[in-house]
Amino acid sequence: MAATVTAFxxxxxxxxxxxxxxxxxxxxxxxxxxxxxxxxTLITPESVDKLGYSARHGDSITAVTTALDRxxxxxxxxxxxxxxxxxxxxxxxxVHDLPEESGIDGLIGLNFLRAFNYEIRSKExxxxxxxx
Amino acid sequence: MTWAEIxxxxxxxxxxxxxLEMDPETSEFRSGVVLGAGKxxxxxxxxxxxxxxxxxxxxxxGQMRSPWRLP
Numbered sequence: 001m002a003a004t005v006t007a008f009x010x011x012x013x014x015x016x017x018x019x020x021x022x023x024x025x026x027x028x029x030x031x032x033x034x035x036x037x038x039x040x041t042l043i044t045p046e047s048v049d050k051l052g053y054s055a056r057h058g059d060s061i062t063a064v065t066t067a068l069d070r071x072x073x074x075x076x077x078x079x080x081x082x083x084x085x086x087x088x089x090x091x092x093x094x095v096h097d098l099p100e101e102s103g104i105d106g107l108i109g110l111n112f113l114r115a116f117n118y119e120i121r122s123k124e125x126x127x128x129x130x131x132x
Numbered sequence: 133m134t135w136a137e138i139x140x141x142x143x144x145x146x147x148x149x150x151x152l153e154m155d156p157e158t159s160e161f162r163s164g165v166v167l168g169a170g171k172x173x174x175x176x177x178x179x180x181x182x183x184x185x186x187x188x189x190x191x192x193x194g195q196m197r198s199p200w201r202l203p
Binding site: 006013099102105 | 199
């Protein structure tokens, strides 16, 4: 099966990608970081609020422990999540705040990536993805 | 406006963009219409108003950095 190819800036400190989320009110694209050290995909509260979700749509309370603190959040299923040329439906995300100055709205974690085979070509700035 | 034009007009801000044109190969933003801009994620969203079924984008025009930086 042919792989999709997504380009990224190989000179950047992280792998920044555009992903699209859909909800009851529509769809919006946000900047994410590809993070293979993140078990579950994370997104900011402002991003899901815009799509018509809120904490009351969540199915459990969660917390992320950082170097500085333990921050509360919640787990939510969004109707559609698209990244790296593939879309998944009824997709579970963790809703947690991220610093405004980071300039990103989420982290693409392994709960998305494990549905695929992927190859990160860091020097070339390309990610090859195919269905597992 | 192109991404370069948006970055120049709204430096270090969150912008909500409509009428999107994306690059089909890289999935990166090419051009669109700025519907709101501000220093927080919520400011441009309030200016842009409800989605009403359309697809928009919200991006930061400044330098992006890891959210997990150590102090």
